[in-house]
């Protein structure tokens with residue numbers, strides 16, 4: 001299929017001496033090609049324009065995109081800001097730490113991050129909380145015999161993330177409905193009328209915030225909630241400049257958002273890769289049987305090198321977050337180019353994750369690149385989680401839950417004498433932006 005570029009826009013233009021990629025449509029710019037075919041779009045831009053070019057993000061404006069791996073270090077640069085995040089998605093990210101810089105960011109992050117480090121996860125018993133939920137879902141797949149994978153992993157992730165926050169199981173259907181409406185804010189056109197996505201999404205966000213406010217209140221009043229909310233509330237209350245409940249609530253909502261689609265997509269890709277490569281499945285089953293149980297503590301993970309390699313290689317080949325927006329606060333030097341203060345930047349994680357400059361035979365799914373390595377994991381090896389002050393808070397949690405997931409899958413299916421099988425084409429229906437995921441239609445059989 002041809003890329004979704006505007007055939008009437010062929011003019012070559014420069015901004016600040018850097019070429020603008022032709023093919024943008026009015027209003028939506030290059031967004032259609034980014035959503036449906038980002039890898040080919042980046043390759044085409046590199047081939048025709050070189051390593052620095054402007055992409056048109058439609059309503060969010062132009063962003064200078066640099067394919068040189070040095071651009072990854074911009075995420076750690078003191079003169080590069082995350083404020084653009086809030087301008088792109090004010091309804092979702094306004095007031096959250098992902099869109100803040102400096103002290104405001106550090107304060108909010110410090111109050112949350114301890115709960116997500118290995119010690120915090122172990123103390124809160126998160127692995128014990130997750131294991132039965134994962135096992136029940138995988139068992140249900142076995143009984144169904146055939147599933148639509150992304151729908152199922154999305155459902156499982158909602159259950160996990162809600163249990164993490166401490167939402168009681170009987171409240172789940174209501175939450176699920178509101179959560180889906182909240183997600184509409186990502187794509188809602190800016191028209192605020194009854195029945196339209198913006199109005200519904202805002203109403204859902206207000207509902208969710210009101211519930212979270214009540215959780216925070218209960219955590220303070222009775223120390224009644226399980227899950228991470230108690231830990232976060234106490235950390236917020238202990239912080240030097242007491243942070244308001246609005247900040248706390250907005251950031252708990254961010255955790256719900258940040259932890260769901262990304263992990264559901266990675267989990268779905270994991271199953272797809274296991275289904276299409278029998279040797280991967282055999283290696284995983286062998287490891288699962290040798291250890292014989294689903295891990296529940298972070299410290300157990302060292303016993304599952306194959307599952308860890310599967311987690312890392314799946315993310316490398318299919319990073320869920322493909323592009324990160326930033327803004328230069330001062331003039332910057334990037335390779336041979338000077339980038340003026342105020343320039344909006346795009347850091348293409350997808351490109352680095354599959355770049356031949358960083359990985360041998362990058363197009364091949366190879367567990368060996370992780371199993372045979374002797375050096376520790378560097379930030380460039382986990383670039384799918386970003387780096388620097390905003391590096392993903394959920395990294396250790398994702399590692400734990402994805403290893404739990406694939407080991408539970410292997411043990412359950414092996415016991416029943418079946419293995420996953422891919423039932424349709426994986427290329428059609430993939431999406432790459434705002435987050436990447438496999439087609440909603442991919443079906444997996446267990447036989």
Ligand code: HEM
Nearest residue numbers: 097098258259262263266320321384385386390392393394
């Ligand atoms: C495979 C799963 C995941 C991927 C690929 C992923 C990726 C990322 C990336 C690339 C960033 C950096 C954003 C930036 O620099 O602007 C990020 C930040 C963040 N992630 Fe994740 N994430 C995942 C799962 C999770 C989970 C499970 C949670 C929590 C439950 C989470 C919570 C967050 C939060 C709160 C931030 C903002 C941190 C900050 O701005 O300081 N993520 N994530």
